[in-house]
Amino acid sequence: MQAEDMEVPIIHNLNDTGDRLRQRGKDVFKEQQKESESSMDSPNLEFEYGDTDTVTAELSELYSYTEEPEFALNRDCFEEDFGSHGRRWIELAVEEQRTYVMRLLDALEVTDRDKRLKVARAILYLAQGVFDECDTEVDVLHWSRHNVFLLYDMGIFTALLELLSMEIDNSQACSSAVRKPAISLADSTELRVLLSIMYLMVETIRVPTEDDRPEWIAAREVFKNELGSPLYNGEPFALLLFTMVTKFCSMNAPHFPMKKVLLLLWKTILFTMGGFLELQQMKVRGRERLNLPPLPEDSIKVVRAMRAASPPASAMELIEQQQQQKRGRRSRRPLVKQDSLDTYNERDPFKNDDARDEEEDPEDTDSGIEGEVDPLDREIIIQPPPPPPPLRPPTERVNFPKGLPWAPKVREKDIEHFLETSRNKFIGFTLGNDTETLVGLPRPIHESVKTLKQHKYVSIAEVQIKREDELQQCPMTLGEEDVEETSAEILYLGMLPNLSQYVIALLKLLLAAAPTSKAKTDSINILADVLPEEMPITVLQSMKLGIDVNRHKEIIVKAISALLLLLLKHLKHNHIYQFEIVSQHLVFANCIPLILKFFNQNIMSYISAKNSICVLDFPNCVVHEMPELTAESLEAGDSNQFCWRNLFSCINLLRILNKLTKWKHSRTMMLVVFKSAPILKRALKVKQAMMQLYVLKLLKIQTKYLGRQWRKSNMKTMSAIYQKVRHRLNDDWAYGNDIDARPWDFQAEECALRESIEKFNSRRYDKNKNGDFMPVDNCLQSVLGQRVDLPEDFHYSYEMWLEREVFSQPIQWEGLLQDP
Numbered sequence: 048m049q050a051e052d053m054e055v056p057i058i059h060n061l062n063d064t065g066d067r068l069r070q071r072g073k074d075v076f077k078e079q080q081k082e083s084e085s086s087m088d089s090p091n092l093e094f095e096y097g098d099t100d101t102v103t104a105e106l107s108e109l110y111s112y113t114e115e116p117e118f119a120l121n122r123d124c125f126e127e128d129f130g131s132h133g134r135r136w137i138e139l140a141v142e143e144q145r146t147y148v149m150r151l152l153d154a155l156e157v158t159d160r161d162k163r164l165k166v167a168r169a170i171l172y173l174a175q176g177v178f179d180e181c182d183t184e185v186d187v188l189h190w191s192r193h194n195v196f197l198l199y200d201m202g203i204f205t206a207l208l209e210l211l212s213m214e215i216d217n218s219q220a221c222s223s224a225v226r227k228p229a230i231s232l233a234d235s236t237e238l239r240v241l242l243s244i245m246y247l248m249v250e251t252i253r254v255p256t257e258d259d260r261p262e263w264i265a266a267r268e269v270f271k272n273e274l275g276s277p278l279y280n281g282e283p284f285a286l287l288l289f290t291m292v293t294k295f296c297s298m299n300a301p302h303f304p305m306k307k308v309l310l311l312l313w314k315t316i317l318f319t320m321g322g323f324l325e326l327q328q329m330k331v332r333g334r335e336r337l338n339l340p341p342l343p344e345d346s347i348k349v350v351r352a353m354r355a356a357s358p359p360a361s362a363m364e365l366i367e368q369q370q371q372q373k374r375g376r377r378s379r380r381p382l383v384k385q386d387s388l389d390t391y392n393e394r395d396p397f398k399n400d401d402a403r404d405e406e407e408d409p410e411d412t413d414s415g416i417e418g419e420v421d422p423l424d425r426e427i428i429i430q431p432p433p434p435p436p437p438l439r440p441p442t443e444r445v446n447f448p449k450g451l452p453w454a455p456k457v458r459e460k461d462i463e464h465f466l467e468t469s470r471n472k473f474i475g476f477t478l479g480n481d482t483e484t485l486v487g488l489p490r491p492i493h494e495s496v497k498t499l500k501q502h503k504y505v506s507i508a509e510v511q512i513k514r515e516d517e518l519q520q521c522p523m524t525l526g527e528e529d530v531e532e533t534s535a536e537i538l539y540l541g542m543l544p545n546l547s548q549y550v551i552a553l554l555k556l557l558l559a560a561a562p563t564s565k566a567k568t569d570s571i572n573i574l575a576d577v578l579p580e581e582m583p584i585t586v587l588q589s590m591k592l593g594i595d596v597n598r599h600k601e602i603i604v605k606a607i608s609a610l611l612l613l614l615l616k617h618l619k620h621n622h623i624y625q626f627e628i629v630s631q632h633l634v635f636a637n638c639i640p641l642i643l644k645f646f647n648q649n650i651m652s653y654i655s656a657k658n659s660i661c662v663l664d665f666p667n668c669v670v671h672e673m674p675e676l677t678a679e680s681l682e683a684g685d686s687n688q689f690c691w692r693n694l695f696s697c698i699n700l701l702r703i704l705n706k707l708t709k710w711k712h713s714r715t716m717m718l719v720v721f722k723s724a725p726i727l728k729r730a731l732k733v734k735q736a737m738m739q740l741y742v743l744k745l746l747k748i749q750t751k752y753l754g755r756q757w758r759k760s761n762m763k764t765m766s767a768i769y770q771k772v773r774h775r776l777n778d779d780w781a782y783g784n785d786i787d788a789r790p791w792d793f794q795a796e797e798c799a800l801r802e803s804i805e806k807f808n809s810r811r812y813d814k815n816k817n818g819d820f821m822p823v824d825n826c827l828q829s830v831l832g833q834r835v836d837l838p839e840d841f842h843y844s845y846e847m848w849l850e851r852e853v854f855s856q857p858i859q860w861e862g863l864l865q866d867p
Contacts, residue, residue: 098322275319275534304576
């Protein structure tokens with residue numbers, strides 16, 4: 048009895064302990080549930096994609112924080128020269144301002160470098176908006192705009208261009224920089240001042256405003272045409288900047304301020320060729336000119352109207368799912384949004400538990416993505432139990448588009464392939480490229496062909512390729528091609544001889560600036576225009592320099608990604624083979640693995656990075672009093688939800704990767720070989736619709752090669768692809784039936800493309816292209832009567848030449864009588 052009495056309190060104690068542990072576990076689980084729900088309900092990133100960021104952001108990124116003391120130096124140089132007027136600049140009449148600018152222009156031609164630099168600094172102060180005479184940032188921007196148009200009108204840009212050419216060719220500065228063990232800001236002072244003025248002029252004139260005067264609007268068009276035309280030493284201005292990039296990357300000029308060069312190059316191409324809206328308008332006009340049907344939708348508007356999909360499932364959610372599946376009962380998932388497409392898979396009565404267990408691959412599922420569908424479409428899929436109240440307010444669903452966002456497309460090749468397969472199956476022979484004859488085919492095939500033709504899309508590129516084939520086959524009949532002298536055509540013609548060098552140099556800089564790159568002794572130094580002469584000695588200075596270096600790299604990535612994307616898009620519109628040669632150079636220079644390496648990081652951390660100090664940004668730093676910087680304020684950074692330039696760079700790089708791999712089987716296989724799927728799936732965690740769209744496009748083109756198990760384990764991703772990416776009616780991307788039919792032959796595909804490109808370049812740009820078709824003179828008398836220019840010393844060695852070339856050469860007369 049005593050033993051039994053002793054056992055009772057022990058059991059009670061054990062039960063109490065178990066209850067407490069269970070309760071504590073429930074509390075912890077509820078806290079984790081709340082964290083999970085808050086992460087899943089994270090708001091969309093309020094990011095609007097465009098050609099550039101805001102005007103102030105674009106101007107502030109021109110300067111590194113290390114250059115801050117130079118603002119006062121520019122002001123002092125201006126006031127030292129301007130002090131004799133006795134009045135402020137903003138008080139002068141326009142004619143007086145023009146007179147003073149003319150005097151500065153004359154002073155730029157002095158031979159003394161120090162005096163010339165002081166004058167250039169005074170001009171830079173004017174372009175910066177005479178900030179010492181302004182009270183607000185708006186005033187600074189107003190006077191900067193006024194002064195820039197005045198400087199352009201007085202011919203300052205042409206004078207600066209001559210000075211820039213002199214600095215580029217300055218062999219003494221280059222050799223001095225090559226020998227230096229460490230390069231700092233001081234080595235590029237003249238170049239930085241000149242490039243800063245030119246950037247301010249290009250960026251300010253490029254951006255139109257509502258209150259622009261008529262003469263400013265006219266000046267903008269003239270300046271745009273000048274920059275895009277070969278007026279500067281017989282080549283466009285962008286080509287000079289490309290030359291600076293290659294010279295820097297070949298280690299011949301390590302002191303060049305690359306960030307400023309790349310920013311100016313990007314804005315020059317953006318100004319002369321046009322941004323994304325202009326590209327869309329050019330595409331519409333180009334289709335009208337070729338008598339092609341209009342575009343099914345405006346892609347810019349469709350992407351802007353898209354909503355981001357939900358972020359990936361959390362770890363707690365996956366644990367709960369696995370526990371429920373092990374128990375074998377179907378219960379409500381409290382953490383999953385009701386609009387998840389994968390919900391229907393779980394409610395599918397025909398789907399057994401084994402299949403569900405196979406789908407829960409922990410390595411893949413944690414990076415899944417949940418798509419969203421229209422509430423009206425749910426009843427069509429399956430009738431679910433009444434859902435609980437939605438997590439979002441119902442007002443957010445009002446503007447959600449019905450159906451799929453993109454109209455499906457079909458290529459002519461797809462229709463031909465479909466008919467070829469159908470004819471082989473039902474008739475036993477094919478009719479080549481004939482898409483009209485349907486004799487002998489059953490009625491459903493007729494309906495299928497009719498549907499395919501309704502969605503047929505002929506691109507400008509297909510028309511250009513067809514036209515090029517005709518020109519290659521009938522060069523004499525069709526005659527000369529009428530090539531329009533667009534800015535893209537002029538730039539391509541100038542870049543063509545050294546195109547591979549330009550592409551490799553840009554990718555070298557992109558690699559050096561990527562956050563995943565490790566410092567190597569043989570890599571190029573891109574920090575020449577950010578490192579001060581004296582390295583920091585305090586913790587605060589070191590933190591400030593660290594932020595400055597990271598910001599510097601981010602801006603370089605932003606400029607290169609935007610520049611490459613603009614080049615590819617404009618060249619593709621100008622002629623498909625111009626786009627293809629740049630794409631091929633990028634692929635051969637390892638652009639695909641480089642971009643994948645860039646995304647092989649914590650992409651959420653990169654997008655939310657706070658490598659900026661708002662109080663040091665221009666024009667804030669020159670208008671307001673500088674507060675005291677502390678380590679805490681530097682660590683806090685700004686209050687923005689994300690970093691605009693980093694998200695912009697990520698979307699640009701994804702778009703470049705899409706352009707390189709679209710319709711290229713061998714390059715798609717490179718994505719598979721480099722194991723890009725898990726890297727791209729991690730990028731889906733960024734809740735921004737446009738970025739998710741381009742990630743899903745890249746995943747779609749390789750799903751058929753990733754295997755059935757991958758697709759089963761990533762049904763949420765597959766659903767999001769179905770919902771957000773355009774459909775090609777004959778594309779079996781979700782099934783992968785033709786893996787064995789098309790083996791990976793990288794070399795053959797790329798060689799065939801290179802052959803077509805070389806034929807195009809030879810036909811259009813080769814000076815001696817018609818050498819084979821020149822008329823031949825068959826009259827012996829006229830041929831012998833032609834005057835031949837001989838070298839001056841030929842008559843001295845005439846007899847030796849006869850002996851060597853005529854008498855000693857045996858003539859095989861029998862060979863002349865034989866048929867060739």
